[in-house]
Amino acid sequence: xxxxxxxxxxxxxxxxxxxxxxxxxxxxxxxxxxxxxxxxxxxxxxxxxxxxxxxxxxxxxxxxxxxxxxxxxxxxxxxxxxxxxxxxxxxxxxxxxxxxxxxxxxxxxxxxxxxxxxxxxxxxxxxxxxxxxxxxxxxxxxxxxxxxxxxxxxxxxxxxxxxxxxxxxxxxxxxxxxxxxxxxxxxxxxxxxxxxxxxxxxxxxxxxxxxx
Ligand SMILES: N[C@@H](CCC(=O)N[C@@H](CS)C(=O)NCC(=O)O)C(=O)O
Numbered sequence: 001x002x003x004x005x006x007x008x009x010x011x012x013x014x015x016x017x018x019x020x021x022x023x024x025x026x027x028x029x030x031x032x033x034x035x036x037x038x039x040x041x042x043x044x045x046x047x048x049x050x051x052x053x054x055x056x057x058x059x060x061x062x063x064x065x066x067x068x069x070x071x072x073x074x075x076x077x078x079x080x081x082x083x084x085x086x087x088x089x090x091x092x093x094x095x096x097x098x099x100x101x102x103x104x105x106x107x108x109x110x111x112x113x114x115x116x117x118x119x120x121x122x123x124x125x126x127x128x129x130x131x132x133x134x135x136x137x138x139x140x141x142x143x144x145x146x147x148x149x150x151x152x153x154x155x156x157x158x159x160x161x162x163x164x165x166x167x168x169x170x171x172x173x174x175x176x177x178x179x180x181x182x183x184x185x186x187x188x189x190x191x192x193x194x195x196x197x198x199x200x201x202x203x204x205x206x207x208x209x210x211x212x
Pocket of ligand 1: 009010011012038050051052053063064065066100
């Protein structure tokens, strides 16, 4: 597998950490997100979305970070982190879909306003953050309810669901997410941050972010 990525982006960090958790061997093609490598013609020919990450395995190309992780886990027989049991797998797939359709778009607002804009020398828009807060709180409550019952999202053990759902909030000290009321989510975040695969893929030093 060959991964096209820039380690500073949410969905690329997700795949890097997930590949490490799976124990998947892979090659890399380093891209420059802010330099617009994902908009160049050669890349666009393979991924018309002009987004990262993308994975190529032989003559098969795959975009969508969660699909890439599912493929890698199955290819490398990583049933521990992507179990084959019908209901556990459906549950993990459900959290993957929830992440890309609801959780990521909401957390991304905080990433853009409180991280990307300041890095580019711009001011966060308080009105945009205020408008997003009710939706973010609703979603954080859903996750908190799940994590009140069990240590990891899909049960007693870490799975791909944990890596996927953690990714959109990976820069939470700078994103300034309103997570204070969600104690189960905060306990789980600390667990994920303790995983070697998570520590190894921390983009904060590359971006030049210092602990607030
Ligand atoms: N749902 C896609 C989202 C991919 C995506 O939007 N990636 C961002 C980086 S995290 C990107 O490349 N955006 C293109 C842009 O900002 O121009 C996935 O999970 O792979």
